[in-house]
Amino acid sequence: MSSSLASLLPGQDATIVAVQADEALHHRLTAMGFRAGKPVKLMRRGAFFGPLHVRVGSTDVIIRRTDAIHIKIAPAA
Amino acid sequence: MKRIALLGMPNTGKSTLFNRLSGASARVGNWPGVTVDLFTAKIIVGGDMVELVDLPGIYDLHGYADDEKLVRHFLEAQQLDLLAVLVNAAQLDRQLVLPLQLKQLGFPIVLLVNMIDEAKKLGIAIDAPSLAAGMGARVVKVSAKYGDGHKDMMLALAQALTAPEANVEKAPQRLAEDDVVERQAADLMRSSVHVPARLPAQFSDQLDRVLMNQWLGLPLFFLAMYGVFSGVFTLGAPLQGWLGDAFGLVKMGVLEPLLSGAPPLVYGLLVEGIFDGVATVASFVPLIVLFFFFMAIVEDSGYLSRAAYLMDALMARMGLDGRSFVMLLMGFGCNVPALMGTRVMRSRPLRLLSMLVIPFSLCSARLQVFLFIIAALFTARQAPLVLTSLYIMSFVIAFLTALLFKGKRQFRSEEPFVIELPPYRLPTLRQVWVRGWLEARHFLVRASKIIVAGVVLVWLLTHLPAGVAPAGPDSYAGLIGRFMQPILGPLGIDEKLTIALIFGFVAKEIVIGALVVIYGLEGDALTQHIGHSMSWIQGYSFMLFTLIYTPCLSTIATLRSESKSLRFTMFALAWPLFLAWLVSFAFYQVASRLVTL
Ligand SMILES: Nc1nc2c(ncn2[C@@H]2O[C@H](COP(=O)(O)OP(=O)(O)OP(=O)(O)O)[C@@H](O)[C@H]2O)c(=O)[nH]1
Ligand SMILES: [Mg+2]
Numbered sequence: 164m165s166s167s168l169a170s171l172l173p174g175q176d177a178t179i180v181a182v183q184a185d186e187a188l189h190h191r192l193t194a195m196g197f198r199a200g201k202p203v204k205l206m207r208r209g210a211f212f213g214p215l216h217v218r219v220g221s222t223d224v225i226i227r228r229t230d231a232i233h234i235k236i237a238p239a240a
Numbered sequence: 241m242k243r244i245a246l247l248g249m250p251n252t253g254k255s256t257l258f259n260r261l262s263g264a265s266a267r268v269g270n271w272p273g274v275t276v277d278l279f280t281a282k283i284i285v286g287g288d289m290v291e292l293v294d295l296p297g298i299y300d301l302h303g304y305a306d307d308e309k310l311v312r313h314f315l316e317a318q319q320l321d322l323l324a325v326l327v328n329a330a331q332l333d334r335q336l337v338l339p340l341q342l343k344q345l346g347f348p349i350v351l352l353v354n355m356i357d358e359a360k361k362l363g364i365a366i367d368a369p370s371l372a373a374g375m376g377a378r379v380v381k382v383s384a385k386y387g388d389g390h391k392d393m394m395l396a397l398a399q400a401l402t403a404p405e406a407n408v409e410k411a412p413q414r415l416a417e418d419d420v421v422e423r424q425a426a427d428l429m430r431s432s433v434h435v436p437a438r439l440p441a442q443f444s445d446q447l448d449r450v451l452m453n454q455w456l457g458l459p460l461f462f463l464a465m466y467g468v469f470s471g472v473f474t475l476g477a478p479l480q481g482w483l484g485d486a487f488g489l490v491k492m493g494v495l496e497p498l499l500s501g502a503p504p505l506v507y508g509l510l511v512e513g514i515f516d517g518v519a520t521v522a523s524f525v526p527l528i529v530l531f532f533f534f535m536a537i538v539e540d541s542g543y544l545s546r547a548a549y550l551m552d553a554l555m556a557r558m559g560l561d562g563r564s565f566v567m568l569l570m571g572f573g574c575n576v577p578a579l580m581g582t583r584v585m586r587s588r589p590l591r592l593l594s595m596l597v598i599p600f601s602l603c604s605a606r607l608q609v610f611l612f613i614i615a616a617l618f619t620a621r622q623a624p625l626v627l628t629s630l631y632i633m634s635f636v637i638a639f640l641t642a643l644l645f646k647g648k649r650q651f652r653s654e655e656p657f658v659i660e661l662p663p664y665r666l667p668t669l670r671q672v673w674v675r676g677w678l679e680a681r682h683f684l685v686r687a688s689k690i691i692v693a694g695v696v697l698v699w700l701l702t703h704l705p706a707g708v709a710p711a712g713p714d715s716y717a718g719l720i721g722r723f724m725q726p727i728l729g730p731l732g733i734d735e736k737l738t739i740a741l742i743f744g745f746v747a748k749e750i751v752i753g754a755l756v757v758i759y760g761l762e763g764d765a766l767t768q769h770i771g772h773s774m775s776w777i778q779g780y781s782f783m784l785f786t787l788i789y790t791p792c793l794s795t796i797a798t799l800r801s802e803s804k805s806l807r808f809t810m811f812a813l814a815w816p817l818f819l820a821w822l823v824s825f826a827f828y829q830v831a832s833r834l835v836t837l
Binding site: 184186187188190191192193194195196198201206207208209210211212213214216219220221222223224225226227229230 | 300448457
C-alpha cells in the first residue's frame with residue numbers, strides 16, 4: 164500500500180510517486196507542480212480538518228485532504 | 241493593426257505588465273484569478289500602434305472553467321501576431337510547460353520571465369540566452385512591478401513582431417504527449433536555471449507561522465478585519481464631516497444668493513433636491529476612496545489566500561470553499577467584480593451557490609447608508625460595534641443561505657479545492673493610489689448619472705401633485721408609502737423610509753440622497769431629525785432590510801449575465817427579499833417587545 168500526501172505530518176518531506184486523479188484534477192495538479200519525482204513538504208494542516216498547506220518544488224499550494232489523497236508519495240530519498 | 245496578447249498562469253503579473261505598458265489601470269491583486277475578462281489597450285511597439293490584450297490566467301490548455309474557456313476561445317478565434325507569455329521566475333520548474341506547449345502549437349511567442357526581482361532575492365540564477373536557445377523563442381527577464389528589463393522587453397517585442405525567430409516551426413504541430421513536454425521543461429531547467437539547494441529563509445514563512453497558525457490564524461484574521469474597518473471609520477469620518485461642511489458653505493455662499501430669485505419649485509428642485517441630495521452622497525467619497533486604499537493593500541498582500549485556507553473547513557460544511565469566502569471579502573468593495581470572480585470555479589453548482597450568497601456581502605455602497613444612519617442613531621462609542629454587528633450579520637445571512645440550499649441538486653458540487661498560496665507582497669504606492677482613484681472616479685460617474693436621476697425622481701414624487709406638503713400623506717410618495725405599509729409597517733419601516741428603500745433597489749447610494757430629499761433636510765439637521773423621529777430599533781431594522789435585500793440593479797444584471805439563467809436570477813432576487821422581510825420582522829417585533837418589558 165502506498166501512502167498519500169494526506170498522511171504526511173507537518174514538517175515532513177516526501178517524494179511524489181504518482182498522481183492518481185481523474186483527468187480534470189490531474190491536469191490542475193500537474194499545473195500546480197504535482198508531478199512524479201517532485202519533492203513535497205507538508206507545511207501545516209488547517210484546524211477543524213481544514214486543508215493542507217504543502218510546498219511542492221518552489222510553489223506553495225493549499226489543497227483539501229480529500230484531494231490530497233490522490234497524490235501518492237514515498238519517503239524522501 | 242497588429243495584436244499582442246499577454247498569456248500565462250494566474251498571478252504571474254500579466255495585468256501589472258498590461259498597466260505598465262499601456263498606462264491603463266486594470267485590476268491587480270495577489271490572488272490567482274483577479275482578471276476574468278479580456279481587456280485591450282493600444283500601445284506603441286517599435287514605432288507602430290499595436291493592440292495589447294490582457295487575458296485571464298490559465299493553468300494549462302485543457303482547462304474548462306469559464307475564465308479559461310474564454311482564453312481558449314480567444315486563442316482559437318482571434319488573429320494574433322504575438323503571444324507574450326509570462327512566467328514567474330521563481331516557479332519556472334512548473335511554469336515552463338505552458339510556453340513550450342504554445343510554441344508547439346505554432347504560436348509566435350516571446351517569453352517574459354517576470355518577477356525577476358523576487359527570483360534574485362531567492363538566489364535563483366536564470367541564463368536567458370540558454371533558455372532562448374532551448375525554447376526557440378526570445379526570452380527577456382523582467383519585473384513588471386518595478387520596471388527591470390523594460391527596454392529589452394520592448395526591443396524583443398518589436399523584433400518578434402517584424403522578424404519572427406529563425407527556427408520557428410513552419411507548420412503548427414499537434415500537442416505532443418504531456419510527458420514529452422515535461423521532459424523538455426525539465427531539460428531546460430537543468431541547462432538554464434540554477435536554484436540554490438537551500439532557499440534563504442523567507443519573510444513569508446515566518447509570517448505564515450503566525451498568521452496561518454492553527455489556533456491564532458482565525459482570531460487574527462477577524463482582528464485584522466476589525467482593524468481595517470475601524471481604521472477606515474476613524475480616519476474617514478472626520479474627512480466626511482469636513483467635506484459636508486464645505487458643501488454647506490457652497491450652498492450658503494453661492495447657490496442661495498444665485499438662485500434666490502428663482503421660482504420656489506425650481507429652487508426646490510435644484511437646491512433642496514439635486515444639490516442637497518448629491519452633496520450628501522458625495523461627502524462619502526473620501527471615505528470610499530480610503531476604504532479602497534485599504535482594500536488594495538489587503539488584496540495585494542496575499543492575505544486573501546490565507547483567508548481562504550483558514551476558512552475553507554467551515555465553508556466546506558456549507559457546500560462552498562475557501563474561494564467563495566474570498567469572493568465574499570472582495571464583495572465588501574463591490575458585489576459585481578466579486579460575482580465575476582467566481583468564474584475561476586469549474587463546477588457550475590458551486591459557482592451558482594457562491595453567486596447566491598455574494599450579494600449579502602456588505603458592499604461599500606451599503607456601508608455609506610449604514611454610516612449615515614448609525615451616525616444619526618448611535619453614540620460615537622456605539623458606532624463601531626453596531627457596524628461590526630452588521631458585518632457579522634452579512635456573513636451569518638450568507639452562511640445560513642448556503643446551509644439551506646447546499647443540498648439542492650443544482651447547488652451540490654464535488655469540486656476539488658487546490659489553490660496556490662503566493663508569497664506576501666506589498667503594493668507600490670502607485671498601485672494603491674490608482675485603485676483608490678479608480679473607485680472614486682467610478683463613484684463619481686455613477687453619482688452624476690444614476691444618483692442625480694434618482695434624487696430628481698424622489699423630489700418629484702415627494703412634491704407632486706402640486707400644492708401638497710412635501711413628502712406628506714397626499715404626495716405620490718406618501719401614497720406609495722401608505723400602499724406598502726401593510727407589508728413594511730410590521731418591520732418598523734414607515735412611509736418615508738419605504739420610498740428610500742424602493743429607490744435603494746436601483747443603487748444604495750440613492751438611499752441617502754432620497755432621505756435628504758424626503759425629509760427636506762440635509763447635513764446635521766437631517767441626522768438630528770432622524771435621531772428624534774426614529775427609534776434605534778426602527779433604524780436597525782431598516783439597516784437589516786437594506787443589508788439583505790437586493791444590492792442594486794448592476795448586481796442583478798451581473799447575476800443574470802454570469803449565470804445565463806433567468807430562473808436562477810429570479811430566485812437570487814426573490815430569496816433575499818423574502819429573507820430581508822423575515823429578519824427585519826423578527827428583529828423589530830422581538831426587540832420592541834423586549835424594550836417595553
Ligand atoms: N515582486 C513582484 N511582484 C509582481 C511583479 N509583477 C506582478 N507582481 C505582483 O504579483 C501579483 C499578481 O499580479 P497581477 O498583475 O494581478 O497578475 P495576473 O497575471 O494579471 O493575475 P490574474 O489576473 O489573476 O491571472 C500582484 O500582487 C502584483 O503586484 C513583479 O515583477 N515583481
Ligand atoms: Mg490579471
